[in-house]
Amino acid sequence: MITDNVPSSANTVLVLGATGKTGRRVAELLSARGVPVRSGSRSAAIPFDWSDRATWAAALAGIDSVYLSYQPDLAVPGVPADIKAFTAAAVAAGVRKIVLLSGRGEPQALECEAIVRDSGLTWTIVRCAFFAQNFDEGAFAEFLRAGELALPVGDVPEPFVDAGDIAEVAAAALVDDRHAGEVYELTGPRSISFGQAVAEIAAASGREIVYTPLTRTDFVAALTASGVPTDEISLLDYLFGTVLDGRNSPVTDGVRRALGREARDFADYAREAAISGVWSVTADA
Secondary structure (H helix, E strand, C coil): CCECCCCCCCCCEEEECCCCHHHHHHHHHHHHCCCCEEEECCCCCCCCECCEHHHHHHHHCCCCEEEECCCCCCCCCCHHHHHHHHHHHHHHHCCCEEEEEEECCCHHHHHHHHHHHCCCCEEEEEEECCEHHHHCCCCHHHHHHHCEEEECCCCCCECCECHHHHHHHHHHHHHCHHHCCCEEEECCCCCECHHHHHHHHHHHHCCCCEEEECCHHHHHHHHHHCCCCHHHHHHHHHHHHHHCCCCCCCCCCHHHHHHCCCCCCHHHHHHHHHHCCCCCCCCCC
16 A cells, blocks of 8 residues: 555655655556655645655655656756755765656656666656556646547657556565666667557547648747747757757666566556546536
8 A cells, every 4th residue: 555654664765756756656566565655746645746845855754765756847947956965965865766867868867867867766767658647647747538639749759668568677676685776777668659659549449630840930830839838848849859869869778677577568558548438528618
């Protein structure tokens, strides 16, 4: 059972972003193994807030290991300062290990990785491709239900990685020191374009869904017209217009190296998500 306020023990893990795509899964896997988990979120009984450093000490008290997932992304301006301050707080609290969720092809993410590696703590880096679950656990789902997803990405292939694979690797690193000092670059087993991904989702859900590539200018204009905050628009423009430029297209063997099995394929993800009805048109839609 996952609880926000577990008593301190020799192996308690603080899972930051415990309500997010990977953090939720990491917490569930650890709890299933009987590992005490403290949820790291603003709504937890012992709250953790990246924007309020006064919350960090209490959240870190009695913690052995940390799953470090930064919200919304390591690419946000000023994040390295937060990561440096957090790792210092973790050292002061007696934390032994940090497993960092990182992103492929992001210069600032690499800077944050270096901070964690130089912290003096035992560390593992989990560096990930674009999450498959962004299609069903985020804003994309609404557009897919409406029948069209439009993004500023053309035919550039991306090896979408399943959040379940990410969580399994992170959970393994948190409980097994044989993963110490490893950088696991995680991808799916093949690279496909966003258009191909949407086509697979359409086939799995039995619906007609189209993908429309946009220019970055049109993408920013559409977000602005929808009232999306400027800082969020800047982050999305960076991620879609810069990181998804082909630099991350190659497939890696990180899942196999960490878990001894192949990464989950996007088609399997799409079929399972479609069964849940997440992309179905509701009666009142």
